[in-house]
Amino acid sequence: MPLRLNIKRKLAQRSERVKSVDLHPTEPWILASLYSGTVVIWNYQSQTMAKSFEVSELPVRSAKFISRKQWVVAGADDMFIRVYNYNTMDKVKVFEAHTDYIRCVAVHPTLPYVLSSSDDMLIKLWDWDKGWVCTQIFEGHSHYVMQVTFNPKDTNTFASASLDRTIKIWNLGSPDPNFTLDAHVKGVNCVDYFTGGDKPYLITGSDDHTAKVWDYQTKSCVQTLEGHTHNVSAVCFHPELPIIITGSEDGTVRIWHSTTYRLENTLNYGLERVWAIGYMKGSRRVVIGYDEGTIMVKMGREIPVASMDNSGKIIWAKHNEIQTVDIRRVGAGYEVTDGERLPLAVKELGSCDLYPQFLKHNPNGRFVVVCGDGEYIIYTAVAWRNRSFGSALEFVWSSEGEYAVRESTSKIKIFSKNFQEKKSIRPTFSAERIYGGNLLAMCSNDFISFYDWTECRFIRRIDVNVKNLYWADSGDLVAIASDTSFYILKYNRDAVSSYVDSGKPIDEQGVEDAFELLHETNERVRTGLWVGDCFIYNNSSWRLNYCVGGEVTTMFHLDRPMYLMGYLASQSRVYLIDKEFNVIGYTLLLSLIEYKTLVMRGDFDRANEILPTIPKEHHNSVARFLESRNMVAEALEVATDPDYRFELAIQLGRLEVAKEIATEVQSESKWKQLGELAMSTGKFEMAEECLKHAKDFSGMLLLYSSIGDAEGISTLASLSKEQGKNNVAFLCLFMLGKLEECLQLLIDSNRIPEAALMARSYLPSKVSDIVALWRKDLSKVNPKAAESLADPQEYPNLFEDWQIALAVESRVAEERGSYPPAEQYLQYAEKSKIDLVEAFKSMQVEEDQPLENGDAVHEDEVHEDDVHEDENGADESQEEGVVVDADSNDGAVLVNGNETEEWGTNNDGTPSA
Numbered sequence: 086m087p088l089r090l091n092i093k094r095k096l097a098q099r100s101e102r103v104k105s106v107d108l109h110p111t112e113p114w115i116l117a118s119l120y121s122g123t124v125v126i127w128n129y130q131s132q133t134m135a136k137s138f139e140v141s142e143l144p145v146r147s148a149k150f151i152s153r154k155q156w157v158v159a160g161a162d163d164m165f166i167r168v169y170n171y172n173t174m175d176k177v178k179v180f181e182a183h184t185d186y187i188r189c190v191a192v193h194p195t196l197p198y199v200l201s202s203s204d205d206m207l208i209k210l211w212d213w214d215k216g217w218v219c220t221q222i223f224e225g226h227s228h229y230v231m232q233v234t235f236n237p238k239d240t241n242t243f244a245s246a247s248l249d250r251t252i253k254i255w256n257l258g259s260p261d262p263n264f265t266l267d268a269h270v271k272g273v274n275c276v277d278y279f280t281g282g283d284k285p286y287l288i289t290g291s292d293d294h295t296a297k298v299w300d301y302q303t304k305s306c307v308q309t310l311e312g313h314t315h316n317v318s319a320v321c322f323h324p325e326l327p328i329i330i331t332g333s334e335d336g337t338v339r340i341w342h343s344t345t346y347r348l349e350n351t352l353n354y355g356l357e358r359v360w361a362i363g364y365m366k367g368s369r370r371v372v373i374g375y376d377e378g379t380i381m382v383k384m385g386r387e388i389p390v391a392s393m394d395n396s397g398k399i400i401w402a403k404h405n406e407i408q409t410v411d412i413r414r415v416g417a418g419y420e421v422t423d424g425e426r427l428p429l430a431v432k433e434l435g436s437c438d439l440y441p442q443f444l445k446h447n448p449n450g451r452f453v454v455v456c457g458d459g460e461y462i463i464y465t466a467v468a469w470r471n472r473s474f475g476s477a478l479e480f481v482w483s484s485e486g487e488y489a490v491r492e493s494t495s496k497i498k499i500f501s502k503n504f505q506e507k508k509s510i511r512p513t514f515s516a517e518r519i520y521g522g523n524l525l526a527m528c529s530n531d532f533i534s535f536y537d538w539t540e541c542r543f544i545r546r547i548d549v550n551v552k553n554l555y556w557a558d559s560g561d562l563v564a565i566a567s568d569t570s571f572y573i574l575k576y577n578r579d580a581v582s583s584y585v586d587s588g589k590p591i592d593e594q595g596v597e598d599a600f601e602l603l604h605e606t607n608e609r610v611r612t613g614l615w616v617g618d619c620f621i622y623n624n625s626s627w628r629l630n631y632c633v634g635g636e637v638t639t640m641f642h643l644d645r646p647m648y649l650m651g652y653l654a655s656q657s658r659v660y661l662i663d664k665e666f667n668v669i670g671y672t673l674l675l676s677l678i679e680y681k682t683l684v685m686r687g688d689f690d691r692a693n694e695i696l697p698t699i700p701k702e703h704h705n706s707v708a709r710f711l712e713s714r715n716m717v718a719e720a721l722e723v724a725t726d727p728d729y730r731f732e733l734a735i736q737l738g739r740l741e742v743a744k745e746i747a748t749e750v751q752s753e754s755k756w757k758q759l760g761e762l763a764m765s766t767g768k769f770e771m772a773e774e775c776l777k778h779a780k781d782f783s784g785m786l787l788l789y790s791s792i793g794d795a796e797g798i799s800t801l802a803s804l805s806k807e808q809g810k811n812n813v814a815f816l817c818l819f820m821l822g823k824l825e826e827c828l829q830l831l832i833d834s835n836r837i838p839e840a841a842l843m844a845r846s847y848l849p850s851k852v853s854d855i856v857a858l859w860r861k862d863l864s865k866v867n868p869k870a871a872e873s874l875a876d877p878q879e880y881p882n883l884f885e886d887w888q889i890a891l892a893v894e895s896r897v898a899e900e901r902g903s904y905p906p907a908e909q910y911l912q913y914a915e916k917s918k919i920d921l922v923e924a925f926k927s928m929q930v931e932e933d934q935p936l937e938n939g940d941a942v943h944e945d946e947v948h949e950d951d952v953h954e955d956e957n958g959a960d961e962s963q964e965e966g967v968v969v970d971a972d973s974n975d976g977a978v979l980v981n982g983n984e985t986e987e988w989g990t991n992n993d994g995t996p997s998a
Contacts, residue, residue, distance in 0.1 A: 090326070090340070090350060095370065096129040097354070104146045105189075106363035111811030115363070115372050116157060117379050118148035124159050124965070126171065129370075129381050138169050147189045151199075160187030160201055166211070178217050182209060189232045194240055202230035208245055210257065214807035222540050224254055225262050231274050237366075238278070242288055244301075248272030252289055254301060257542055263754045264304060269293045274317060280324045280366065281404045288329060290317030294329045308346045312339055319362040323394075325369055325405070326385050327440040333357030338373055338386075345458070370484035387831030388612070389664050389769070390441045391929050393449030399433065400466065401666055402441035402455065407434040407469060412653065412660060421658070424668040426639065429557070435469035438462065447482050454488070456480045463504065473504040483538045484560060491519045497527065500543065508541050511746060522556030522563070522574065522985065535595070544581060546597035551979070557615035563600075566610040572630070573620065575606040604635035612649040614659075618685075619678040621659055623649060629661070629671060633678065634685030635711060638706075641671050642867060652767060653846075677703055681710055708733070731755055737763060764788055773797070784812040793907025795821060806830070822901030824848050828855070837862050849890040853878050889922055 095819065102120035109116070113130040122143055126136040143162035151158055157169045164184060166789055166872075168177040183203035197214040209224035242263070245253050246735035250269050258877055268292035279286035283303040296310040296317050312768045315335035322329055322343060324888040329341040330666040338352040346763060357376030364371050364712045369387065373380045386930035391401035397412035412428040419428065428436040442457035446466060453466045461477040464470060477490035486502045494515045499508045512527055512534070519822060520526040524535040524544060533551045547565070549572070555564040580598040584591075613622035620632045627643040640659075647661040649671060656669040676698045699707060707723035711717075712733070721733040721742070727750050736744035747755040760775030761784065771790060776784045782805050789797035802817035811834055820827045824847050831840035837859045843851075844851040858874045864871035877884040884890075904914060 090328070090384050091386060092350065092352070093383045094354075095352050095383050096127065096132060096379060098127050098132075098134075099145055099378040100125065102144075102360065102376050103379055104360050105148055106361045106372040106374040106379060107149050108363050108365040108368065108370060108372060109150050110152050110365060113149075113824055115381060116148055117374060117462055118145035118159055120144040122161065124148045124157060124169075126157075127379060136171060136174065138174070140164070140167055143471075144186075146187060147192055149192050151192050155530070158190050158192065158199055160190045162186045162201075166190065166199075166201060166217075168213075170215075178213075180217055182211070182219075183207065186229075186616060188230060191233045191235060191243070194237070196240075200233045200243060202233045202245060204229040206247075208233055208255070216253075221257070221260070223260065223262075223983060225265075226251070228272065231272070232276055232990075234276055234278060236278050238285075239527055244276045244278065246273040246276040248291060248292075248552075250291075252276055252287070252299070253885060254816075264297060268299070268303060269295065277321045279322045281322070281327070281343075282406075286322070288320045288322060290320040290331060290333075295332070296320050296328070296329070305876040310339075310341055310346060310348075312348060313337065314357075318358070318360050319343040319373075321362050321364055321816045323364060323371070323384070324366040328384070329361055330364075330371060332362050332373060336375075338362070340456075342606060348830065352382070356380065367670070386442075386646050387646060387664050390444045391648075391662055391666070392446045392453060393648065394446045394466065395651070396450060397651075397653050397656075397660075398450070398466070399650060399660075399662070399668065400453055401445060402437065402444055402448070403660070405440060405664070406608055407437055407438050407441075408432065408666075409434045409457075411666065420522065421656075421670055423671045424644075424669060426669060427772055429668055435464075443480065445480070445482065447486050447488070449486060450485055454480050454482070466907075473500075481525070483517050483521055483525065484523050484556065484558075486540070487538055488517060489521065491516060499525070499526075499538065510536075510541055518551070520551075520554035522554065523560035524556075526551075526554055535599070535856045543583070543591055543595055545597075545599040546593065547600065549734060553610065553613070555610075555613045555615060555620070556618075557618065559618075561601075562615065562618060562620075564610070564613060564622075566613065566616070569609055570605060570607045571610045571622070572602060573606075573614075573635070575601045575603055579599060584672075603631070606632060606635070606637060608637070611646075611852050614649050614651060614658070616652045616654075616673070616675065617678055618682040621652070621673070623647065623661075629659075631673065631701065636681075636710065637684075638710070640673060668778065674699060674703060675705065678856050680707060684711070684714065696723070705729060735759070738762075738766070740768065744771065744775070747775070747778070751778075757781050757784065760784055780808070781812050782808070786816060790820060791907070793904070793910075796902035801834075802826075820902070824901065825851075831857065845884075849877070849884075849894055849896075851989075852876075886922055892920055 100119060102116045105118045108117040113127055113128055114135060117127065118124045118129060122142050122145055124138040124145055125134055139164045140159050141161040145159050145161045148157060148159040155170055155172050157171050158166065160166050164181055164187060166187065166959055167179050167184040169176055180718045182201050185203045185204035187203050189202045189936040194529050197212055202208045203945065206226045206228065208939060210221040211218050212220045224251050224527040226247040228247050230245050230247050232412055233243055241257050243255055243478050245255065248269065249395050250272055252268045252273060254264055255262050256921040268289050271292035273289050276296050277288050280821055285300055286298055286307065287301055288298050289295055290296045293319060294313045294315060300307050300309040309774040310694060313331065313333040313335050314507055315333050315457050316333060317331055317333050319332035321720055326985045327343045328349065330338060331342050332338045333742055336353055336357055337491055338357065339348060340350040341347065343350055352436050356378050359373060359375055361374035362371065369384050371382050371384060371572050389401055391399060398409060400407060400409045409432050413639050415427055415428065437455050439458040439460050439462065441455045444453060446453050451466055452463050452472065454463050456477055459476060459478060459479045461475055461968045462471055463473040465472060468852055474536065475490060475744045476492050479491040483489050488501060491497050491498055495511055497510045497516060497519060498506055502506050516527045517529040517530055525538055527534050530550060532546055532548045534546045535542060536542060550563060551565055552568060553566040563574050564575065564578060577598055581596050584596045608623040610622045612804050613620060623629050623643060627646060628639050629643055630637050630639050631643045645663060647663050650660045650662050652659045654675050657672060657674050659673045660670050680695045680699060685775045704723050704725045704997045708720040708729065711720040711723060717737055719734055721737060723729060724730045724733060727746050731743055731746045733793065734746065735758065738760065743759050746840045747759055756775045756779035760772050760779055760781060763772035765773055769788065772788055776788060783800065789801060796818055798817045802814050803819060805814035811830060815827055815830055828840050828848060829852060830842060831843060837855065841852065841855045841859055851878050859870040875883050881887050886976040
């Protein structure tokens with residue numbers, strides 16, 4: 086039966102003829118040397134060219150990474166070897182190595198050596214620690230030496246392939262070959278060593294259209310691989326899979342089983358002749374170099390062949406070798422940290438007669454099945470003894486320990502716990518996959534059909550393209566995973582029993598009420614398992630999530646691909662494994678899962694009983710779960726984090742609780758948030774307290790002014806002045822009618838022009854004093870401008886309605902200290918629109934008293950045609966004490982002689998010029 090290789094193309098890049106390819110061990114890079122004389126590095130993740138080296142005008146037939154030095158070494162037809170630093174792109178070394186075309190360069194895995202082979206029939210060893218000196222020459226071939234490769238199991242030896250039809254095995258330090266294999270009837274193009282297991286094998290490819298597998302200890306040919314229709318140009322034993330890969334000038338890549346030598350697959354990407362195959366230990370990627378470009382494919386599954394039983398024992402397969410570890414035997418003094426590799430002692434359990442592609446414990450952990458090569462073998466889990474075997478493309482266990490095998494797309498067999506065949510089924514559709522568990526499931530590419538294990542009675546068909554199936558231990562819940570989402574279904578066994586007992590016929594869709602769809606989640610499941618009613622899985626972004634009642638919670642972000650193995654309730658940890666067989670654990674409390682499950686079911690009494698068993702550090706997680714269920718009040722009771730509890734209290738409008746938290750934390754932002762909420766809900770006393778703690782002077786001003794609290798505004802004025810919040814202090818004083826203090830605040834803030842303008846409007850009696858200060862201050866900068874400032878005592882004619890303004894000031898001064906309550910606002914609202922000067926004039930007219938300056942004029946009205954001359958003869962236009970100096974040196978406009986600038990606001994809140 087064929088191997089399940091799952092070959093996927095991961096990169097395709099067109100280029101000139103590719104003569105060699107190599108994979109970088111840590112970077113996502115492919116090195117390709119081209120017939121055009123260029124060496125390029127492709128990034129297979131971004132699908133772009135990362136770097137390019139113009140090596141020679143002649144073909145570069147071989148190039149390799151030397152990753153430990155960050156180098157690329159290349160041999161070309163100009164007989165030179167060149168070394169480049171692939172980070173800096175600098176040329177490290179160039180030297181003439183041979184007297185004819187260089188066919189191959191090979192890098193020693195540990196020592197500072199490079200081998201080169203050439204059409205001059207020589208092989209040379211170069212030592213880069215000694216300045217790339219040639220330390221040895223290997224002579225013996227009588228034709229071009231096409232390839233050399235080190236033996237990975239004994240790096241002191243290497244093999245060479247030559248067009249003289251031979252393979253020679255050499256030792257470093259010895260000039261003569263150990264032995265020669267007369268390999269083919271035509272020239273040999275390529276050679277590679279077997280890396281997996283203990284077999285002393287190598288493979289060769291020849292112009293006689295065949296590849297041969299050799300035992301280099303017995304020097305005998307083990308197998309001849311026939312099928313190519315042209316020269317075999319590249320061969321390799323895959324380091325991770327039980328396959329041999331051969332490439333030919335017939336344009337095809339053939340994949341053979343390395344044990345049975347059966348042809349498994351043939352790849353043809355239409356890029357003409359194949360010249361090179363590249364691979365790397367620990368990776369399933371294979372790179373192929375063609376006449377017209379480069380292809381990279383990924384073969385087989387990344388998921389390690391491993392299984393964990395309920396007690397914490399893990400069994401895995403490395404090639405044909407079976408190993409086991411016991412999670413419970415981690416040292417007692419070792420503190421297990423989430424996400425760290427466990428220091429487990431690996432024990433050799435035995436070997437397997439077939440290549441394992443699937444390995445799984447039965448439900449009670451006593452037996453383990455290994456499936457592969459179209460066969461299955463059931464072993465005892467402890468002693469690794471063979472108990473049963475047979476043909477199978479797939480093998481699945483039932484939840485009770487029975488099992489089923491799929492022998493073909495049309496034949497499925499069911500066996501009892503005693504390994505005896507019970508029943509053979511021939512489904513009416515093509516069964517591409519089968520799944521075990523509480524029911525036996527058979528899948529086509531379009532739907533899944535469920536059957537019971539006892540009678541193989543058809544239960545239900547569901548139209549979905551299934552990628553995997555996961556049953557809960559209870560047998561009531563099942564997760565069906567497709568390419569893009571997964572579905573949680575509830576199995577109703579009572580409904581099925583009732584339907585069957587009724588004697589009604591079952592149609593092609595099955596029992597309608599057999600399954601109930603509970604939830605659908607749009608995420609791809611990589612691997613999954615159930616813990617109670619909680620489905621744990623990792624998704625396509627390698628996040629470890631769990632789903633309870635349709636609510637998905639991310640437990641951890643995994644830093645690399647990992648696959649779920651099982652859950653140990655005694656440790657409250659879920660275990661995963663990576664492709665290097667490292668076992669990693671993450672904490673997942675069973676009590677937390679049980680609590681969430683009970684909440685989802687509405688059983689709050691039992692949930693509250695479990696809550697005390699959940700450690701305090703997980704209570705915030707519980708609270709967020711409750712909040713997601715709109716149980717905000719319950720979340721507040723459970724949450725422990727002050728910030729989170731404050732948010733919940735605000736959300737619920739429970740201001741007293743929020744106040745307690747704010748008092749405990751003493752955060753200005755929390756006090757401010759709480760104060761604004763208290764103000765908006767009419768809780769003014771709490772709002773005042775919160776705003777004081779928050780030092781929110783603007784908020785306090787809004788509060789006091791809204792409720793007409795003159796005493797509060799007065800206190801706020803003092804506090805604001807102390808804190809340098811002059812803007813708020815000014816407003817407070819102004820609202821209180823303390824105009825003299827407003828004026829003094831402007832003077833203290835060195836805002837004398839603003840003080841003069843304010844005095845003109847509200848305290849005309851103070852104008853002369855302010856002008857004197859203004860002149861004194863301005864004279865330090867511009868004496869002439871200072872002299873041009875007009876004082877109403879000296880020039881009363883420039884200040885319209887001046888005497889009336891003085892009279893109004895004295896009249897209203899006595900009323901400025903009265904503060905009616907806010908509830909009387911409507912009685913005073915219209916008074917704010919009264920022009921006092923105009924009102925005073927009207928009173929005088931009514932009393933038949935003539936006005937000093939003729940007709941009443943609004944104090945803000947501008948008279949552009951009133952012009953007088955100053956002492957210097959300058960024309961000046963007047964505007965209620967505003968003087969424009971036309972003779973100023975810089976032509977600036979002066980307000981009462983002061984240069985005016987754009988108005989803004991200073992840091993302390995006062996207006997600025």
